[in-house]
Amino acid sequence: MSVRHRRPLLVATVLVGAGLALTACGPDNTDTAAGPTAAAPTTAAAKPTAGGKATAGAPTTGTGSRPTTHAPSGGGTNSGPGHPCxxxxxxxxxxxxSGAPSQRVIEVHNTGGNSCTLSSSPGVDLGNAxxxxxxxxxxxxxxSGTTRFTVAAGQKAYAxxxxxxxGATTGTAPGVDEINxxxxxEGTNMPLANTQNxxxxxxxxxxxxxxxxxxxxVAEAVTSMTAAPN
Incomplete structure (x- = not known):
């Protein structure tokens, strides 16, 4: 009887041992596998050229860069908003x-592409040519008035x-025939050589x-003129 029972036990033992051996040799089943590694960018943002300036007339390179822009032609160096004309x-x-023979209208037209400013009034004198x-x-x-006057692009200022x-006909200044x-x-924004006659x-x-x-x-300028002190 004992012989009959030992053989199954031996087979069972061998099978269990083989199973353990297979388990030991198999892959690790723990959840430790890492996800795919993100690829690093192959290009870097472009650096400015020497001096920190982009080449004129060509766009700079690199992420987020913009083409170089230029001021409108004829704008001069003082053509931006808030700058002297x-x-x-x-x-x-x-x-x-019209209707007022002793009065003259001075019209200043901003022909540039941007708004600009003028002194509160033009520089004017009267003399003989x-x-x-x-x-x-x-x-x-x-x-009265000292605030600089802003003239929008394409618009006019009047004095x-x-x-x-x-209205006197006697006692007037002799020989006066020109307005300058x-x-x-303002004294610093426009040289006297720019005076027109x-x-x-x-x-x-x-x-x-x-x-x-x-x-x-013109109507507003007339109102301002009449308020000038005598």
């Missing part, structure tokens, strides 16, 4: 005001001067002239 972008005209000595030219009495507010206009009278016309009388500050319309 460039004389190259201004067209200046002087004309008689042929006189060598211009030091005694007559300057108008100005309306009005009354050559003879009292400097669009920006306009004839007043025959028979113009000048006595204690008054002038407005820059305004957006």
């Amino acid at each position: 460039d004389i190259q972008n201004l067209s200046i005209h002087v004309s008689a005001r 042929t006189a060598r000595d211009q030091s005694k030219n007559i300057k108008p009495i100005l309306a 009005v001067i009354d050559l003879d507010p009292s 206009v400097l669009a920006d009278d 306009f004839p007043l016309g025959a028979g113009a009388k000048v006595l204690e002239p008054k002038m407005s500050i820059y305004r957006a319309t």
Whole structure:
């Protein structure tokens, strides 16, 4: 009886041992496998060229870079918003005001592509076109105001001067036949060489002239001029 029972036990023991051996030799079943490693970028952001500036006329390279931009042609160095107007972008005209023979309208047109600023009023004096000595030219009495005047691109600024507010026919200054206009009278933004000269016309009388500050319309400039002190 004992012989019959030992053989199955021996077989069972061998099978169990073989199973353990197979288990020991098999792969590790623990959950330790790592996911795929992310590939590193093969390109780096481009660095600026020497001096930190991109080559003019060509876009810079690298992620997020933008092409080099240039200021509009004719804009000059002072054409951006808030900057003094460039004389190259201004067209200046002087004309008689309709219905008011003693008054002249000074019109300054911003022909540039950006807004710019002018002094509160133009620099103006009145004299004789042929006189060598211009030091005694007559300057108008100005309306109050010191804030620089902004002129949008394509828009105009106006100043009005009354050559003879009292309407006097006697006692007027002799030989005055020209008005000289400097669009920006700040003193540092526009050289005196940019002064432009306009004839007043025959028979113009000048006595204690008054002038407005820059305004957006002729009507507003007339109102400003009339408020100038006597």
